[in-house]
Amino acid sequence: xxxxxxxxxxxxxxxxxxxxxxxxxxxxxxxxxxxxxxxxxxxxxxxxxxxxxxxxxxxxxxxxxxxxxxxxxxxxxxxxxxxxxxxxxxxxxxxxxxxxxxxxxxxxxxxxxxx
Amino acid sequence: xxxxxxxxxxxxxxxxxxxxxxxxxxxxxxxxxxxxxxxxxxxxxxxxxxxxxxxxxxxxxxxxxxxxxxxxxxxxxxxxxxxxxxxxxxxxxxxxxxxxxxxxxxxxx
Numbered sequence: 519x520x521x522x523x524x525x526x527x528x529x530x531x532x533x534x535x536x537x538x539x540x541x542x543x544x545x546x547x548x549x550x551x552x553x554x555x556x557x558x559x560x561x562x563x564x565x566x567x568x569x570x571x572x573x574x575x576x577x578x579x580x581x582x583x584x585x586x587x588x589x590x591x592x593x594x595x596x597x598x599x600x601x602x603x604x605x606x607x608x609x610x611x612x613x614x615x616x617x618x619x620x621x622x623x624x625x626x627x628x629x630x631x632x633x
Numbered sequence: 634x635x636x637x638x639x640x641x642x643x644x645x646x647x648x649x650x651x652x653x654x655x656x657x658x659x660x661x662x663x664x665x666x667x668x669x670x671x672x673x674x675x676x677x678x679x680x681x682x683x684x685x686x687x688x689x690x691x692x693x694x695x696x697x698x699x700x701x702x703x704x705x706x707x708x709x710x711x712x713x714x715x716x717x718x719x720x721x722x723x724x725x726x727x728x729x730x731x732x733x734x735x736x737x738x739x740x741x742x
Binding site for chain 2: 558559560561562563576608614617618619621622623624625626627
């Protein structure tokens with residue numbers, strides 16, 4: 519089934535450790551996004567990429583980095599995890615054209631706990 | 634600042650109709666999305682409005698008034714499977730999505 523895949527689905531991590539969340543899509547969407555979702559708050563954009571080779575910072579980028587080497591993959595890295603990064607992380611993709619954003623397709627989420 | 638307001642939680646009865654409101658104050662407007670999110674799952678697309686008026690899609694309808702900064706999602710003939718959170722998101726002048734915190738809808742038999 520075509521779509522967007524995230525890994526791992528769940529992870530417990532010690533503070534200070536490095537962690538990479540993987541995201542792959544096979545829909546050939548040009549734009550990809552990483553969000554975090556915390557109880558009582560809306561989805562908050564961490565980083566985004568409008569096309570392969572380019573990335574941008576969202577609302578809450580500190581402590582996170584991304585890369586977009588090709589169209590399909592958009593990994594999110596926590597260089598040194600802290601407990602405040604405990605959250606559910608969603609990767610999403612969409613088609614954008616002349617700046618306009620189409621429907622977002624979401625991965626199943628990665629639940630990360632930092633102790 | 635940019636702000637999206639939705640009720641935190643609503644309760645409705647199976648078979649009934651419920652309206653979930655969303656008001657927004659954003660830097661520009663380039664469309665409004667509604668997504669459904671079941672507990673522990675990913676959000677899934679329900680509707681998109683960019684012009685004023687009502688968009689109907691089966692049991693679900695979405696309304697937009699740009700002059701009032703207001704939208705609602707109308708769910709008819711409620712089913713137990715409609716128990717979920719409903720997320721409102723506005724596309725701002727930079728074509729970035731601004732998300733509300735979501736409305737948790739509880740359906741009772």
